[in-house]
Amino acid sequence: MFDSTILYSAQVLLIALVLFLIVRQQAMALRLQVLGWVVGVIGIAWRYGPRGQLGFYSNDQLHYESSVRVLMYEAWPRTLQWWLDYSKAPYPMAALPLAQLGIHHALALKTVSVVCLLLLTRELLQRNGDPTFIGQVKVLYLTGCGLIGSFFSLLALRETMMMYFVYRFATDRSLASRVVSIIILFLLRSHLAAALLVAEVALAGWNWVTKRRPTGFFHAPILVVTGVTLGTMLFSWRFSGMQGLTGFDEIRTPFSGNFGFNEVTEIASNFVGLQFLTVHEAYIKLSITELLGLRLIFSDTVIIPLGFTVVCFLLGHQTTNRHRFTLIAFATYVSIVTNTEFNSFRQNIPLMPIMGLVILDALEHLRQSRAMAQQRVTTLPAASRPEK
Secondary structure, rough: OHHHHHHHHHHHHHHHHHHHHOOOOHHHHHHHHEEEEEHHHHHHHHHHHOOOHHHHHOOHHHHHHHHHHHHHHHOOOOOOHHHHHHHHOHHHHHHHHHHHHHHHHHHHHHHHHHHHHHHHHHHHHHHOOOOOOHHHHHHHHHOOOOOOHHHHHHHOHHHHHHHHHHHHHHHHHHHHHHHHHHHHHHHHOHHHHHHHHHHHHHHHHHHHOOOOOOOOOOOOHHHHHHHHHHHHHHHHHHHHHHHHOOOOHHHOOOOOOOOHHHHHHHHHHOOOOOOHEEEEEEEOOOOHHHHHHHHHHHHHHHHHHHHHHHHHOHHHHHOHHHHHHHHHHHHHHHHHHHHOOOOOHHHHHHHHHHHHHHHHHHHHHHHHHHHHHHHHHHHHOHHHHOOO
C-alpha cells in the first residue's frame, strides 16, 4: 500500500504541474485551486489509501471508477439502459483517455472534476471582470466554486461537471453549445436537464403573458409556484410511467390534494440551504450537530441559496431573463428532488453557479446605484447640496 500511495502521489504531482503550467498566467484564484487540489487529493490518498479513498464522503465514487474499468477492460455495453441510466457516461468517458495513459482510475476521474472546476472558474472570473484578489474570492464564494466546488474537485464525483454545463446552458448564446450541454446534463442527471428545459419553455410563456401585464413585486412568488407546479407534474408523470400507468389523470399538481405543510416546508428549506431540517430522519445519516457543523464549514451552501432567494423576492421586479430562468429552474428542480429520498445540498450544487450570478448581478446593481447617487450629489451646485 505504501508503494502504491507514493506512485499515486507522484501522478497527482505530475497532473498538478501540467495544470499549473496552463493557468500560471491567469488569475491567482485558479492557481490556488490547483494548489488546494494537490494537497487535498494527496491527503485523502494517504489517509485512506488509493483504494479506500473511494469510500471517503460518498461511495458513489466506486460506481464511477467501475464505469471506467468497464470502458477500459470489457466490451462496451450494448444496452441503452447502461448508457442512459447507469454509467453517467460523460464523466467516465472524459476520464478514460487519462486512465488509458496509465493514470490511476480514481485520479483520472478527480482530474476531470478539477478541470471542470477550473474551466467554470475562469469563465466566471472573465464575466465578472474584477482583477483584484478580493474580487476573485467573492466571485468564487458566491458561485460555489470556492468552498464546496473545491471540495468536490477532490472527489471522483460528477458534481463539478454538472456545475460547468449548467452554467454553459444558462449563459451561452450558441445554440449548438446549449444543445451539447443539455445532452451531457441529461446523461449525468436526467431530472436536472428536464428542469432546465421546462424552465426555458416556461420562461418563454411567462414573457409572452407578462408582455403587457407587468406583475411587479409578485414576480418571484408566481414564478416559484409555476416552477413547483411544473416539477410536481414532471415527477408524477415520470413516476406513473415507471409504474406502467398512462393517462393525464395520473399527473399530479400541488393542487391535487396531496400537497400540504410538510411539502411546502421541504421546498422552502432548499431556498435557504437547510434541507436536513425537513428531510425524514430515515434519510439522514449524520446527527443535527454534525450537519450544522458541515454547514458552517461549507457556508456557501447556505449563503448562496439564501442570498439568491432574498434577491429574487426583494428585487424580483428588476430581474432579467436569466434571473427568471434560474428561479423557475430551481423551483422546478427542487419540487422534483423533494419527492425523492435524495433531498440534500449536494443535489442543488449544479445550480449554485447560476444562482450566484443572480447575487453578483444584484451586488453590481447596488454598486452602480450608489455610484450614480454619489455622482449626482457631487455635481449639484454648492447652494443646493445638503448641509453636513
